Amino acid sequence: MKFPTISLLFVSLAANCFGQISQVSKDAITASEKVIKAYHAGTAPSNKVVKVVYFHGYQAQPLPNWEERLNRTLHDVSKYYQEEFSKSGIQSNGVPFEKSGDKYVITVVEGNFRSGDYDINAGQRIGEEIARKTAGKVNFSTDHVLIFTGLSYKKEDSTYVFHSPYWGTGSSQKGVCFVADCDLLDSKLLTDTAQRIKFSEQAIAFKECSVAEFNSWYIGGIAHEMGHMFGLPHDNGNPSELAAKEISLMGQYGSRHFRGYLWGDRKSSVISAAGIMQLLSHPVFTQSVTSANNGPESANDTLHFENNDKGVTIRSAFPTGTLPYACYTLLRTVDITEYFNKSSIHTIGPANQLNMQFGKLPGGMYLLSVVLIYPNGAIKTDQQIFTVNSDGIAAAPQLLITPYVNIKAFHNRLLKEEKSKETALKLKILEPLVHPTSPADPLTAPGKRLYLSDTKWEKAEVGWQEPARNYYSRESERTFFLENQGKIYEKGLFAHAPSVYSFKLGKKWRTFSALAAFRDDLREEGSVRFTIWGDGKLLYTSPVLTTGQQTPVKIAIAQVDILELKAESTAPDNNGHCWSIWLNPVIER
Structure with a gap:
């Protein structure tokens, strides 16, 4: 099937002062939605849901008031996704968590071991226990599964210690994510700036903050890891799409600002235009039985790099066949983490061409990810490394020989960075390589x-x-x-x-x-x-x-x-x- 072509648009992603996605971006997303609806026209609804599991240790109990708290929190996360779609002009019912009547279905699983025997690396073991104990009700080969773990305890000084896996991974076909529960995890407490909490977890040795800020972090963590469960990568958004008080949910620290406006935070998390563009065709949101297992039938031509007065332009073309409805790119220099990927969305133009204009880029080595999105929810990703010299001229990747990492230079550069636990660990790893024994x-x-x-x-x-x-x-x-x-x-x-x-x-x-x-x-x-x-x-x-x-x-x-x-x-x-x-x-x- 060949899908309707959309006039070429380079989406600049300019956002107004209220954080609304620009009209150009809305038009691109709306046009893509029409292509997706045409593809799925006439298919029966799939009734696909996101399944929710509550896992706790042997002879332990789910944490106090877990059912009421998590029902409120799941509703709020679903509403958040609904609101993010709405900013782009897309009507959505939010995340279709499994429900029975007015309540969400949360399957409780007791582990084989005591709570203290599970740690942040226990995700695989917990998944295997859940699969066995739910006897097919939860199928990690076909389902999208959100797992809350009651793996935390309170020290004598009232500090909460979390020892839960906390990550997400997935695609249009399946996915799983792990998040942590606590008796103060509750969306209704997002405005509680008076009550304080102290906690320790895998990323932070110790933090004290308001309960409102804690819930911003941990409910934002749910929304973020669910993004990975749906197949979204780390994405810091695009500076032109973010208002002054916005931060990309899937970017660096974006998950720590969920509904930050409710308690006076300096920023609030949003889903980037690139993220919305990908979620449009995800089977969980299209609710179509059309199989997402059918991979892309066509591949794009080689990326062609050009340099003009506007900066770096990259062009590609597609053969006739099943076309992606849109594309987004993630761009960053190779010396920073993927959390700082800058995203831009693009649509496929006349004659099945894709033109990507990146403007004037500072000199350096860049990693470019080109993500093609198909109406059945499948994606295809191509990564290229290219260099830009001091004059702003890009070298095509096929002409580039990527050098090996210079260990000593890498080590010396990290020495000059702002000190953090992660930087200290990296330096500790590099030290024996710089001075081998x-x-x-x-x-x-x-x-x-x-x-x-x-x-x-x-x-x-x-x-x-x-x-x-x-x-x-x-x-x-x-x-x-x-x-x-x-x-x-x-x-x-x-x-x-x-x-x-x-x-x-x-x-x-x-x-x-x-x-x-x-x-x-x-x-x-x-x-x-x-x-x-x-x-x-x-x-x-x-x-x-x-x-x-x-x-x-x-x-x-x-x-x-x-x-x-x-x-x-x-x-x-x-x-x-x-x-x-x-x-x-x-x-x-």
Whole structure:
């Protein structure tokens, strides 16, 4: 099916002082909605819902007043999405959470272990327990699932401590996100500036604030992680689309300002025009039975870079066939995180052409993501790195040879950055690379505990780039550090499948433990199975893992002389996008 073409629009995304999306953007989004409606015309409604689970520890109970609080909060998050659609001129009923009558359906699952046995890395284990205990009611292969966890406790000084997984990942076909509950999590408390709360969590060692601000953070966290569940990337919006008191929900700290206007915050979170454009065709919001499993039938031509008096222009074209209804781009320099992606939306013009004008860009190396959006909810992402010289002239990516990361220069630049926990951790990881020492020998190393990522190996092979200790690869600063489920790990082995790491232990160690994991935030998903071998005998096989997932491993190795850690793609004859890693691989006596 060929969809109606839309006249070429470069969307400047200018917002007025009230934060309304510009008329140009509204027109582009409205035109796209017509294409999507034409595609789905005549199909029966799917009645697709977002399922909600409340998970708590063994012999514990859901936190006080959980049902009333979460019903109010879910209603508010759904209304927030509805309001964000409305700003773009789109009528929506918000997020279709599963309901029974007037109440939301929240499936309560008691874990196999006590609350204290779960931590921020327990997402995979919790998901497996939920899948078994709900007996098919929650299907992570086809459903979009929001999981609240009652994994928090209160210290003697009244400080709340959260030890819950907190992340989201997904697509048009399926998705999951984890968020944390607390007896003060309640949308009705978004105006409570008098009551105070102290808390500690994975990103913040300690914070004291009003209960209103706390709910801004944590309800905003729900809306943000649900965005990832729907397939939205990190997106800092576009400066021209954001009013002075607005911040992009999917960007840096955007989730911390949910309905900030209710309690006098300096900013309030909004969904960018790019985010709205992608959500338009998501099956959860179209409620169409037309399958989102049908991938794009056509691919765009090579990106052609041009330089003119307006700056950098990038052009592409599409062959006749199933066309995307629109496109958005994410642009940033490679030396900053994806949270600062600048988004712009574009529509497909006459003759199936896509013209993207980026204006005058400062000199530097840029990462450009071009995201094509299709009416059935599918997306296709192409990433390119290009350089702009001091005169503002861009070099086409096919002419660019991307240099490896200069470890010393990277380290020195971080030394000059504003100090934070994340910067300190990155410097700690880089220090041994700047000043390397010989790896420890597990046959002679003292002590009761040893990281294999700091240990001499007998054999090391990976399916892409080269074996690496405590980082991914030197391809890019953007993907240098070992990150999984939003957390950077200090220790680990890069293990892009097919991979093998072999260590001679001489039967001197008692146990091996690690997190078998898969890199975050990949639009093209591979899948991997991890295995552990001792003297040629299979000791462990993991479940199949894909983007953002992890599973804990702990096995006995007292009789093992040669230990082998392997990762293999589960796709026949294809190891593409199989970014597997062994996190915190430890041997103990």
